[in-house]
Amino acid sequence: MKYDQSRIRNFCIIAHIDHGKSTLADRILEKTGVMQLRDMTDQVLDSMELERERGITIKSKAVRMPYTAKDGREYVLNLIDTPGHVDFTYEVSRALAACEGAILVVDASQGIEAQTLANVYMALEHDLEILPVINKIDLPSAQPEVVKGEIEDEIGIDCEGAPLVSAKQGIGIEDVLEDVVMKVPAPEDDVDAPLQALIFDSYYDNYRGAISSVRLKAGRVKVGDRIRMMAGNREFDVTEVGTYLPLGYSPKDELCAGEVGYIAASIKDIADIHVGDTITLAANPAAQPLPGYKPVLPMVYCGIYPADGADYESLRDALEKLRLNDAALSYEPETSVALGYGFRCGFLGLLHMEIIQERLEREFDLDLVTTAPSVVYKVVKTDGTVQMIDNPTNLPPVQEIDWMEEPCVDAQVITPQDYVGAIMELCQDKRGTFKDMKYIEGNRVLLNYDLPLNEVIYDFFDQLKSRTRGYASFDYELKGYVRSDLVKLDMLLNGEQCDALSIIVHRDRAYPRGRSIAEKLKEAIPRQLFEIPIQAAIGGKVIARETVKALRKDVLAKCYGGDISRKKKLLEKQKEGKKRMRQVGSVAVPSEAFMAVLKMD
């Protein structure tokens, strides 16, 4: 089809988790015929095994679909898939910036949820045309009219004629596509201006190198052009441009303003491509980059070590491979007395951290020991210098510290009214500062708190879930650093400090945390030949103590008739078990114990 901006529709789908975004995307691919039914697997856009299993979308993707509308004209629809989780907010915002419209999927029985609102606000910020779609109308509990009213009242979007859909059963899909064609504005980008291509995603392809997924906001780009990354300030020669099929590439001679596609330029390192950056032509550069670029900064750090020290190289290779497709992952080598050689890794948030850990274990078959996550603390030293600390072990001695600051987030909790008390109590417990409370509809409340990030990464999610029986939803954004009375809490096993178990906590929290970690360690460390005292200490002062009693019975009563094979097997098993433990001084500590610091009652 000939390039014609008026026939292009760039859109995304936004929804609360589980409201059916991926299923709707699947149906759209099917309906437009880019995916044959026999090729369809559930959640086609979610190709990572982990994504399918968790039902979440981790990386952004885009697909170009030809569609002949009821008006008899042929259109080009570009569906840009976006991640749904708060950890990936920045990636979502870049994906939205590449669109003119957004399909807002709302579950016909659940109605509006926290993420629905968060996503809508983000879409409005990008001036997107929002097309409400009521999904899951096949469910007996569906109340499409009520939900429509909710959307109109709460968001102020006209729901007259909003498609009623069952993505699962393929009902109403055509209405959605017609809406996209009729209501999403066509791009009005200047094809003759200097190139401005917004990078909304990047990933690594074994044959093409690091690839940028782009939306051209101005100009054109073709093979052989020399391009420049405006923020990254690097130049490359374009080797291929094209658009996306659901499961592959469709190379083109050229990409033009208003279009969505990819640019390959033999880029070896994914780190050279920054999501949010603008690509322009070296020969005829744009005067300004597109707005909104910000470097991705890890918010949560943890130490990742191979359970078997011999796997260090494999772990490094695995991290390197994951990093190829995930610019937000950072890692650098570190050494721990207790855990040996490993890496300090930075993540966007807890989910991101979990996903990386799981991918390392699953895709690379690695056995890992992970330390408790930490945030980055700011230490102002008495000599006036400032140090950023992402590993408690690196905290300077107390006498060198003038004061410390910790990162703080702007947190929003949306909850049914009944749980307001429980949530306020939780936020109070987590050293939160109350900011605001709004009734957003009938019986729902939006609570706004400032919370220290180190409390959020601790067990905030679990607590929130259990205290509200899963009804509340939570979103946060980094706000900045605030001064705080922080101390380093050390754990001593048989009198010896275990570096991998140290954490930084607020002084008021130190005592209960120390006690609870000591209790958890007592459960996690198996009895050994000797009694093991476990102590929690701040700067040499013991604040809590537990004891793992000495082993009392561990012997095979009988080796029958000269058959010593059982005894040998048992010995091998015990040896194996011991090998899987870390030696901290004279104490053997199982890998799980290092996560004990995290787990709370």
Added chain:
Amino acid sequence: MCKPLSLYFHVPFCVRKCAYCDFASWPGREGDWRRYFEALENELKDWSEITDFGRLSDHYCVQTAFIGGGTPTLAPAEVLCTITDQSRVLFPFAEDAEITIEGNPGTLTPEKLAIYRSAGINRLSLGAQSFDDGLLESLGRIHDARQIGEAVRMARDAGFENINLDLMYALPGQTMDQWIDTLNAATALGVEHISAYSLIVEEGTPMAARVAKGEAVLPDEDAVNAMQRAAIDLLARAGYGRYEISNYAKPGFECRHNLVYWRRGDYLGLGCAAHSMLQNCRFHNPENLDDYLAGGRRPDRQRLDARDILEETVMLGTRTTQGIDFGLFSGTDPARLKRLIQADLIAIENGFLRLTRGGLEVQDAVVLELLEVLGC
């Protein structure tokens, strides 16, 4: 030129399986008895000709033999004794060889005992297990407490001067009082040797199923240790010295055959599921009776290397109260041994390293530690 050799004969027949038993033993196979003893005899003959370890009869002399089961005393005595007779024909025997037969108190008669004696069997090991009829029944034993005493008296009359009773503790529902009563009843019979085994619940046994269902409740480890300590003390007062984790004897009556296992002497196991160790090579016959009867023999031989030997020496030798040669530890880190000594888990005396009473209670863990000290 006579190296000591021990023979083990496995007789895999019993009246019925006990609730805790996962040994190679089958009830209701009377029809196979004759075939089985023929097979044993043939295996013996084979061994008198096999030259893999040199011709055994040329440089070995049998010091101990043990006929275990199952319930060897269930088989017709004259049939059973063909194997001891045949052994003497094929191998040189020491004059004072210790020859043990294992038996169930419910299966003995004066006639059988007389035949055993005349065949040169001079030690009787009785599976008594308990003197509490309720516990005996719950274990699925085929005899009662009274029959144990009778069996001992019959054996004495037949001329047995070396008798062992196997006892079990840590049984579901067993009280300390019941255990002490059993120990007293055993010593009152004046036997020379007592084995006191803590119950091992083996997977797949009826006992394991009962425990899993909660029908049988096992005593906790403190209670088990208390029972063991009670046994050590009570038996010591009655004149039985503890020489291995589960074995006690009057002076001079330590079971020489079992010591061969702990001290890694050469032994040849014959019959189904029988294990052997000859010249640092381990092998065993098929576990299954039918496989054995079909002629299956020693599927694989595992040659032990220096590290295996050291490991076994520590693992097995520390089960005895004599312990192991302290010379093994020359050049190792004394600090780690010192820690074990200070915790009263090991003692070093007269060139031997042995486990203390407390050390024997956690022998597996101490062995692991000692092996680490030795660097294996």
